[in-house]
Amino acid sequence: xxxxAILGCILLEQEALDExxxxxxxxxxxxxxxxxxxxxxATTEIDDVAxxxxxxxRQRAATLADAAGAxxxxxxxxxxxxxxxxxxxxxxxxxxxxxxAMRATVAQINRTVEENRxxxxxxxxxxxxxxxxxxxxxxxxxxxTGSQGGERSVLLDARA
Numbered sequence: 001x002x003x004x005a006i007l008g009c010i011l012l013e014q015e016a017l018d019e020x021x022x023x024x025x026x027x028x029x030x031x032x033x034x035x036x037x038x039x040x041x042a043t044t045e046i047d048d049v050a051x052x053x054x055x056x057x058r059q060r061a062a063t064l065a066d067a068a069g070a071x072x073x074x075x076x077x078x079x080x081x082x083x084x085x086x087x088x089x090x091x092x093x094x095x096x097x098x099x100x101a102m103r104a105t106v107a108q109i110n111r112t113v114e115e116n117r118x119x120x121x122x123x124x125x126x127x128x129x130x131x132x133x134x135x136x137x138x139x140x141x142x143x144x145t146g147s148q149g150g151e152r153s154v155l156l157d158a159r160a
Contacts, residue, residue: 010060028116
C-alpha cells in the first residue's frame with residue numbers, strides 16, 4: 001500500500017476543490033456586481049474545473065480501491081475507513097487531516113453554490129418583473145403552453 005499515492009491523489013483533488021471554490025467565489029462577485037456579461041465565461045470555467053474534479057475523483061477511487069485491497073478491507077471502503085485501517089498513527093493522522101481539509105472545502109463550496117443560486121433567483125425574479133412592466137413577460141395558458149405575453153398598453157411619460 002502506497003501512502004504517498006493516496007496523499008498525492010487527495011492533494012490533487014484538494015487543489016481542484018480550491019480552484020472550484022475560487023471560481024464559484026468569482027461567480028458570486030460577478031453576480032453581486034451586476035456584471036452579468038461575464039457569467040457565461042465564469043460558468044464555463046466552473047464547468048471545466050468540475051470536469052477535472054470528476055476525473056480526479058475517479059483516479060482517487062481507483063487508488064483507494066487498491067489501497068483498501070492492500071489493507072485487506074472492502075475495496076469500496078471510504079477514505080475514513082482506509083485512514084482507520086492504516087498501520088501507524090502518523091499515517092492515520094495524515095490521511096484524516098487531508099480528509100478533513102477536503103470536507104471543509106466541500107462545505108464552503110456548498111455554501112457558495114447556495115448563495116449563487118439565491119443571487120441568480122433574485123436576478124431572474126427582477127428580470128421577470130421588469131418584463132412584466134414592459135408587457136413582454138412570458139405567460140402560460142390553461143394547458144401550460146407558454147407564450148411571450150400578450151400585447152398590453154404601456155404608459156410612457158412623454159416628458160422623459
